[in-house]
Amino acid sequence: MPTGDSFLDVRDLKIHFPTDDGLVKSVDGLSFTLERGRTLGIVGESGSGKSVTSLGILGLHNKRNAQVSGEIWLDGTDIVSASPETVRKMRGRRMAMIFQDPLSAMHPFYTVGAQIIEAYRVHNDVSKAVARKHAIDMLGKVGIPQPARRVDDYPHQFSGGMRQRAMIAMALSCDPELLIADEPTTALDVTVQAQILDLMRTLQQEFNSALIIITHDLGVVAELADDVLVMYAGKCVEYGPATTLFEDPEHPYTWGLLGSMPRLDRQIAARLLPIAGTPPSLINVPAGCAFHPRCAYEPLTGGRGRSTVPELVEADRGHLVRCHLSRAQRRRIWADEIKPKLEAS
Amino acid sequence: MVTFIIRRLFGAVLTLIVVSMITFAIFYLVPRWAGGSADSLASRYVGRTANAEQVAQAVRALGLDKPIYEQYWNWLSAIFVGTDFNTGTSIQHCPAPCLGYSFIGRNPVWPDLLDRLPVTASLAFGAAIIWLISGVAVGVLSALRRGSFFDRAAMGIALGGVSLPIFFTGIVALVIFSYGLGWTAPGGAYTPVEHNPAEWAYDLILPWVTLALLFAAAYARLTRAGMLETMGEDYIRTARAKGLVERTVVTRHGLRAALTPIVTIFGLDVGLLLGGAVLTESTFSLPGLGKYAIDGIFANDIPKVMGVTLFAAAFVVIANLIVDVLYAVIDPRVRLG
Numbered sequence: 001m002p003t004g005d006s007f008l009d010v011r012d013l014k015i016h017f018p019t020d021d022g023l024v025k026s027v028d029g030l031s032f033t034l035e036r037g038r039t040l041g042i043v044g045e046s047g048s049g050k051s052v053t054s055l056g057i058l059g060l061h062n063k064r065n066a067q068v069s070g071e072i073w074l075d076g077t078d079i080v081s082a083s084p085e086t087v088r089k090m091r092g093r094r095m096a097m098i099f100q101d102p103l104s105a106m107h108p109f110y111t112v113g114a115q116i117i118e119a120y121r122v123h124n125d126v127s128k129a130v131a132r133k134h135a136i137d138m139l140g141k142v143g144i145p146q147p148a149r150r151v152d153d154y155p156h157q158f159s160g161g162m163r164q165r166a167m168i169a170m171a172l173s174c175d176p177e178l179l180i181a182d183e184p185t186t187a188l189d190v191t192v193q194a195q196i197l198d199l200m201r202t203l204q205q206e207f208n209s210a211l212i213i214i215t216h217d218l219g220v221v222a223e224l225a226d227d228v229l230v231m232y233a234g235k236c237v238e239y240g241p242a243t244t245l246f247e248d249p250e251h252p253y254t255w256g257l258l259g260s261m262p263r264l265d266r267q268i269a270a271r272l273l274p275i276a277g278t279p280p281s282l283i284n285v286p287a288g289c290a291f292h293p294r295c296a297y298e299p300l301t302g303g304r305g306r307s308t309v310p311e312l313v314e315a316d317r318g319h320l321v322r323c324h325l326s327r328a329q330r331r332r333i334w335a336d337e338i339k340p341k342l343e344a345s
Numbered sequence: 346m347v348t349f350i351i352r353r354l355f356g357a358v359l360t361l362i363v364v365s366m367i368t369f370a371i372f373y374l375v376p377r378w379a380g381g382s383a384d385s386l387a388s389r390y391v392g393r394t395a396n397a398e399q400v401a402q403a404v405r406a407l408g409l410d411k412p413i414y415e416q417y418w419n420w421l422s423a424i425f426v427g428t429d430f431n432t433g434t435s436i437q438h439c440p441a442p443c444l445g446y447s448f449i450g451r452n453p454v455w456p457d458l459l460d461r462l463p464v465t466a467s468l469a470f471g472a473a474i475i476w477l478i479s480g481v482a483v484g485v486l487s488a489l490r491r492g493s494f495f496d497r498a499a500m501g502i503a504l505g506g507v508s509l510p511i512f513f514t515g516i517v518a519l520v521i522f523s524y525g526l527g528w529t530a531p532g533g534a535y536t537p538v539e540h541n542p543a544e545w546a547y548d549l550i551l552p553w554v555t556l557a558l559l560f561a562a563a564y565a566r567l568t569r570a571g572m573l574e575t576m577g578e579d580y581i582r583t584a585r586a587k588g589l590v591e592r593t594v595v596t597r598h599g600l601r602a603a604l605t606p607i608v609t610i611f612g613l614d615v616g617l618l619l620g621g622a623v624l625t626e627s628t629f630s631l632p633g634l635g636k637y638a639i640d641g642i643f644a645n646d647i648p649k650v651m652g653v654t655l656f657a658a659a660f661v662v663i664a665n666l667i668v669d670v671l672y673a674v675i676d677p678r679v680r681l682g
Contacts, residue, residue, distance in 0.1 A: 060585055092588030099586075104579040108678055109601055119587040154677045170587070 006033035006073075007210055008057075008178060013070035013080075015049070015056050022283040026052040028234035029070075034227075036177060039204065039211040041225030041242065043218060043257065045279045049234040050214045054180045057212075058097055059087035074178060093123040096171035100183040102163035106155040112139070112166045113151035120173045138169035142199060161192035165199065172203060179204070180212045185220060197223050218261045222246060230254050233280050233290035236312060240319035250321045250330040252295045255338045273341065289324060297333060300325060346673070353669055357662045364658040369417050372647050383409040389645055390448045406431035420445075444655060445648030447641075454652035457637065464535050465633035467545065468552055468625065469618035475557035476564055477611060483561070484568020485600060488576065499565060506562025515555045515628035522551060532629035552629045556622060560614060564607060571603030578602070605675050609668050616664020620657020 015027040027049040034040050042050050059079045072079040079087055099105035116135035139147035142165040185193035204211050221228055228245045230238040238251040259273030277294035280286055292298045292305040301324040312322040387403040404410050427441035439446045439453040446453050487496040523531045529551045536544040576599045584598040621635030634653055641649030673679045
């Protein structure tokens with residue numbers, strides 16, 4: 001029985017939701033690996049399956065309305081096939097999650113301390129006093145001033161950035177080996193975003209945990225990620241080291257994402273280059289390449305873009321691309337058409 | 346917090362004064378507007394066979410010849426300092442708090458109210474405990490198993506419970522459980538709890554359950570709706586992500602949040618019932634405040650009706666006050682000041 005060679009090994013993960021309108025294929029055959037101490041950025045538009053993937057790794061999908069198949073090996077245990085009780089015991093202790101909006105993700109009726117204490121005591125058989133001391137330590141570690149006093153405050157008494165710090169303290173309270181951050185900075189203002197990203201980087205080094213950052217913000221990925229996985233319509237369309245994806249991206253969708261990202265090193269007056277069209281419906285995913293209706297280079301595929309689903313192929317060492325265009329075509333388009341536009345604008 | 350309570354207490358007193366004005370106006374002012382004279386009002390107190398002289402005497406005794414504000418003032422001040430009533434044959438003292446003097450029963454209303462209160466309180470609190478526990482439990486289970494047979498059956502029964510009036514369910518219950526099966530008391534009896542608790546519960550079980558059914562149905566629907574909403578909240582996902590067992594997620598995180606509006610309504614419902622569960626007490630012939638009010642209405646004994654009205658209003662106002670304070674305890678986001 002394969003146990004997964006990597007610390008986290010996701011193989012052919014499919015998460016489908018049967019609805020009255022049809023089967024929603026939120027995640028459709030996703031595979032990736034991640035080691036301890038490394039950071040993976042998962043990027044994509046709304047509805048590309050990023051968050052569904054992260055909830056899947058935590059085993060949080062309800063069996064009654066979600067069909068999960070494939071394998072998710074976390075340090076030798078398959079989360080998809082393990083018993084709910086096994087997965088519950090792993091949640092919070094071995095894998096933890098930081099959510100997007102800390103105000104709605106924390107219970108409004110309990111103090112921040114009580115919520116961290118609860119998270120700690122589920123997995124550690126300690127007295128309330130010990131857990132409370134641990135909670136104060138954690139709050140101090142994530143940079144909350146006067147943690148011994150703030151521990152008894154309610155979430156609404158914290159500022160947005162402080163709340164996200166408290167959320168991080170809660171997630172890290174049991175020293176998890178895998179930390180998933182789902183849009184951790186989206187609800188925060190820009191200066192606070194940078195602080196939170198710094199904090200996450202520091203803590204990841206300290207705890208040596210594997211980190212998955214889920215975001216639509218390539219700036220966040222550039223800041224933190226070692227590797228990047230670009231998702232589109234539930235599938236991985238490009239995967240590779242962060243430097244490669246920013247320097248030599250090969251998928252037209254990744255080009256689109258880069259073009260629509262505001263950058264400080266561009267001229268203020270420069271216009272963003274949005275991706276045409278809208279993300280596809282996950283019930284009626286376009287035939288062939290799911291991105292073909294929005295792809296300017298689809299005519300170059302000679303009709304294959306409309307008819308055949310492209311395979312995820314290794315273009316270079318550790319660089320996977322799902323595209324019908326030949327490597328030569330992609331490199332030429334990037335070098336001649338896209339890159340100059342991004343730099344000139 | 347203290348400032349808040351003082352301010353709310355002040356508001357509560359103001360509310361009660363307004364209620365007293367309206368109550369007084371309904372019984373003393375509105376009949377005048379409708380064309381009634383002092384004589385016609387007084388004739389209610391002296392019986393049908395009274396002659397003009399006796400009516401005139403009653404008008405003077407009741408102060409109906411005085412200006413309306415003076416009448417109101419006399420009635421209001423009696424609550425605080427007591428007053429004397431001239432019954433025609435003797436002078437009766439009505440000590441404070443004097444909520445009126447029943448000329449038909451020939452006694453002050455206040456001691457009557459105190460006598461009746463334990464019956465109504467027993468009925469209200471007993472039923473409240475039953476409906477709160479059963480209603481919330483059914484609501485939670487329905488929400489967790491939405492769409493299941495249990496959910497649909499429970500919500501169907503709840504719809505029936507809300508729709509059926511107590512004088513129907515009460516009588517059906519009496520026919521089946523008391524006259525048919527002989528399991529419960531036939532109504533009309535009340536044993537004070539301090540005399541014999543078992544007897545007390547035996548007498549009250551049917552009214553409790555019948556009254557509770559009405560409220561439990563509403564509470565089940567309310568709890569179900571609240572649970573469905575809170576269980577979809579982000580903080581529930583967080584609770585699960587922490588690795589909490591599902592029972593803790595449902596109770597400590599889901600139900601805790603869903604309970605807030607229920608506590609509010611519960612306080613008001615109990616406050617309202619303490620003023621007399623009129624239909625239940627009538628159906629089961631329980632000698633409580635509601636029955637007292639009904640008897641007063643049928644006997645045209647206006648002081649009784651006014652007494653119960655004011656008494657009941659006081660309970661509602663107090664319940665409101667308690668709920669407001671409790672709200673801050675339940676939901677820390679509510680800041681009082």
